[in-house]
Amino acid sequence: MAEITIPQIIFLFLFSGFISVDRLAGLNIMLSRPIIISGIIGFVFGDIYSALMMGLIFEFIGMLEVPVGTTITHDDTFGGYASSLAIIFGVVNLDAINILAAILITSLLMYPVTYSDRVFRNINRHLVKKSIYNNENNNEKKLITLGIILSFFRGVLVYNIGFFFLYVLMEYFSLIELDIANIYDPILALTLIATFMGGYLLRFLIINRFHKILLLGLGLLIGWFL
Amino acid sequence: MKHLVIFPTLLKSLFYQGNWNITNMQGTGFRWLVKDFFKHNQTELPSDFDLSPVYYFNTNPYLVTFILGLLLKETQMRGKIGDYDKIYASALAALGDTFFWHALRPFAFFISLWAILINPVFLVISYFVIFNIFNVVFRILGFYYGYTFGVNVMQLFNKIKFNKWSKIYDGITTLMAGIVIAYVIKYQYVTDSIHVIKSILLFIVGVIISKWVRGPLELIIVTTILAVLILFGV
Numbered sequence: 001m002a003e004i005t006i007p008q009i010i011f012l013f014l015f016s017g018f019i020s021v022d023r024l025a026g027l028n029i030m031l032s033r034p035i036i037i038s039g040i041i042g043f044v045f046g047d048i049y050s051a052l053m054m055g056l057i058f059e060f061i062g063m064l065e066v067p068v069g070t071t072i073t074h075d076d077t078f079g080g081y082a083s084s085l086a087i088i089f090g091v092v093n094l095d096a097i098n099i100l101a102a103i104l105i106t107s108l109l110m111y112p113v114t115y116s117d118r119v120f121r122n123i124n125r126h127l128v129k130k131s132i133y134n135n136e137n138n139n140e141k142k143l144i145t146l147g148i149i150l151s152f153f154r155g156v157l158v159y160n161i162g163f164f165f166l167y168v169l170m171e172y173f174s175l176i177e178l179d180i181a182n183i184y185d186p187i188l189a190l191t192l193i194a195t196f197m198g199g200y201l202l203r204f205l206i207i208n209r210f211h212k213i214l215l216l217g218l219g220l221l222i223g224w225f226l
Numbered sequence: 227m228k229h230l231v232i233f234p235t236l237l238k239s240l241f242y243q244g245n246w247n248i249t250n251m252q253g254t255g256f257r258w259l260v261k262d263f264f265k266h267n268q269t270e271l272p273s274d275f276d277l278s279p280v281y282y283f284n285t286n287p288y289l290v291t292f293i294l295g296l297l298l299k300e301t302q303m304r305g306k307i308g309d310y311d312k313i314y315a316s317a318l319a320a321l322g323d324t325f326f327w328h329a330l331r332p333f334a335f336f337i338s339l340w341a342i343l344i345n346p347v348f349l350v351i352s353y354f355v356i357f358n359i360f361n362v363v364f365r366i367l368g369f370y371y372g373y374t375f376g377v378n379v380m381q382l383f384n385k386i387k388f389n390k391w392s393k394i395y396d397g398i399t400t401l402m403a404g405i406v407i408a409y410v411i412k413y414q415y416v417t418d419s420i421h422v423i424k425s426i427l428l429f430i431v432g433v434i435i436s437k438w439v440r441g442p443l444e445l446i447i448v449t450t451i452l453a454v455l456i457l458f459g460v
Contacts, residue, residue, distance in 0.1 A: 026241035028287050030357045035335065039350030048346045059335060061446065066327045069284065069319075070248055100450055107446040124247035128254060131279040139279075140258035144244035151244075191410045195425045196449060198407045199432025201332065205396040206324075212400055219404015224412055226405065 004045075004089075011044060013156050016081060020155020023077045024120060025148045034058035034080025041084045050094065051084035057103055058083060060197045064204055072121070078113040079106050082163040091170040101173050102166070109162050116158045120151060230295075231266040232369040238262055239290055239365060251284035256293075256311075263294045263369075264301070272301040274308065285315040286322025288364050293318065295372020296379050303376070310377055317380060321388055329392040329399070330357060336402035 023032035030036060038055025042048030062076025083106045086092045092102045124147050131139055205212065242255030257277065264271055271277070285293065293314050300307050334356040341348035375382050383389070411425050435448060 025244040025246070028240070028243070029361060030331075030334075030354060033331070033353070035338075035353055036350055039346065043347060043350075052342070052346050052349070063332050063335065066323065068323045068327070070251075104446060104450050107443065111443075121247050124245050125249045128245065128247055128249050128279055136279065137277050140245075140254050140261070143254050144241060144258060147244035147246070148241060191413060192425055192428055195407055195410055196428035196432040198403050199429040199434075200436045201403065202400065202433060203436035204328070205332070205400055206328070207393050207396045207400065211397060215397055215400040216404040219401040219406075220408040221404075222401075223405035223408025226409060 008044065012085070013160070015040070016159040017152035017155040019077050019081065020159065021148055021151050023075070023151075024117060024154070025144075025151040032077040034062060034076050034084075037077065037080040038084035041081070041088060045088045047088055050087045053099070054083035054087055054092075054102070055080045056194070057197075058106070060194070060201065061107070064201065072114060072117050074110050075113045075117060076110070078159050078162055079110055081159050082106050082109065082166045085163050086166050086170055089167065091167050091174065093174060098170075098174065102170055105166055105169050105173075109165060113158055113162050116154055120154055123150060230298075230369055230373060232263075232291075232366065234266055235259055235263040235294065236291070236365060236369070239287075239294075242290065243287060250280055250282045252287075252290075253281040253283040254279070256283040256290070257281055259290070259294055260297060263298060267298060269298060269301055272297075272305060272307045274306045275311075283311060283315055285319045286326060288326050288361055289318040289322040289368060291365050291368030292372035292379055295369045295374075296376050297372075299373045299376040314379065321383060324392045325388065325395070326360070329395040330360060332399045333395040333402075336399050336406060339402075339406055 019032045019037055021027060022029060034055045034057075035052070036055075038051040038058075039048060042051030042055075045051070058076050058079035061079065062074070065071075065073040065076075067073045083092075083102055086102055086106075087094075087099075092098050124143075127143055127146060131137075131143065202212065202216065207215070238259055242259050243252055245254035246252055260275065261271065293311060296314065297307050297311060300310060334353050337356060338349050338352035341352045371382050372379055407429060411422055
C-alpha cells in the first residue's frame with residue numbers, strides 16, 4: 001500500500017472518535033455501521049474493495065444483534081474499523097486463511113472493546129449519581145456534553161489500541177507459512193461464508209415460515225436468472 | 227398543522243443520548259429536550275414534570291420527537307402530562323426498536339448490496355441514505371404529528387399499520403437475500419461447479435444451526451471451523 005500521510009492519520013483519529021459518538025452518545029445516523037466505516041476508510045485510503053470485504057462480514061455479524069433496552073451489543077463498529085484498516089495497512093494478505101484469521105482475531109478483540117461501552121455507561125451513571133448527591137437539577141447540557149466528549153475519546157483510544165493489537169497479531173500470523181493458504185481465492189472464500197451467513201440470517205427475519213420459504217424461493221429463482 | 231419551532235430541538239435530539247446510563251437511561255437527555263422544546267414554543271413546563279436528576283426515560287431515539295409533540299399539546303391543553311411520557315416511551319420503544327433496529331438495517335443492507343456491482347461507493351451512500359430517509363422523516367414529522375394527535379398518537383401508528391412494517395420489510399429482505407444468494411451461487415457455478423454443492427450445503431447448515439447458535443462469538447467460531455474445513459477441501 002501507499003505511504004500513510006499525516007492528514008490520513010489525523011483523519012483516522014477524528015474518524016474513530018466520531019464513529020464512537022455515533023454508536024454510543026448521539027447522531028445514530030449509521031456512520032458507525034461496519035459497511036459505512038469500511039467504505040469510508042477504503043475510499044480515503046484508495047482501496048475500497050478490500051476494505052468492504054471485511055466490512056461486509058462484520059455488518060453481517062452485527063446485524064444479528066438488536067440494541068433493545070439496556071442491552072449492550074457487541075461492538076461491530078470496532079470490527080469494521082480495525083479489520084478494514086488492517087487490510088488497508090497490508091498486514092492481512094489477500095488469501096482466505098489470512099482473512100479468516102483477521103476476522104477471528106478482530107471478533108475476539110470485540111469483547112474487551114465492548115466492555116469499554118459498559119465502562120462508558122458506568123461513568124455516565126456515576127455523573128448522574130454525583131448530580132443527585134449535589135442536588136443539581138439544571139446540568140443536563142453539561143452531562144450530555146461530557147458524555148459526548150467521553151465517547152469521542154473512548155473511540156480514539158480504544159479503537160486504535162484495538163487496531164494496534166490486531167496489527168501486531170496479524171504481523172506474527174503472516175510469518176507462519178501455510179501451504180494451504182491459496183486453495184481458494186478470497187472472493188470465493190467470502191462468497192462461501194456469505195451463503196452460510198445468509199442461511200443463518202433468515203432466522204432473524206420475523207415473517208411467518210410459509211412466506212419466508214416462498215419469498216426466498218422466488219428470490220433464488222430471480223437471482224439465478226438475473 | 228400548527229406552527230411549531232422545531233429546529234433547535236431537532237438538532238439537540240441527535241445528541242440527547244449523550245448521558246445514556248443504566249440508572250435513568252435517556253432521562254437526562256429527555257429532560258434537556260423537553261425544556262428546550264417548551265422554551266422555544268413559549269410554554270411553561272408542566273407542574274407535574276419530574277425535573278430531578280433521577281428522572282427515568284427510555285424510548286427509541288428515532289421516535290422521541292412524537293413524545294415531545296404530545297407532551298407540549300397536553301401541557302397547553304391541561305397544564306399537566308400525567309404518565310404519558312412513560313406510557314408512550316415504552317410503546318414507541320417497542321415499535322421503533324422492531325422497525326429501525328431489527329428490520330430497517332438488513333433491508334437497507336440487502337437493497338444497497340447491488341450497488342457494489344456498479345460502484346462500491348454507491349453501496350455506502352445507498353445504505354446511508356435509505357436508513358436516514360426514515361430517520362429524518364420520522365424525527366421531523368414526530369413533532370407535528372405528536373402535537374396534532376396528542377395522546378391519540380398511537381392512532382396514527384395504527385392508521386399507517388406501522389406494526390406491520392417490520393414484517394413487510396423483512397419480507398423484502400428475504401426476497402433480496404434469496405436473489406443475492408442465488409447470484410453468489412451462480413458465480414461459484416461459473417468458477418467451479420463443486421463450489422455450488424458446498425455453498426448450498428453451507429446455506430442449509432446456516433439455516434439449521436441458527437436454531438442453536440445465538441451469540442456472535444458462537445457464530446464466528448462455527449463459521450471459522452466451517453471455513454477451515456472448506457479450506458482443507460472437505
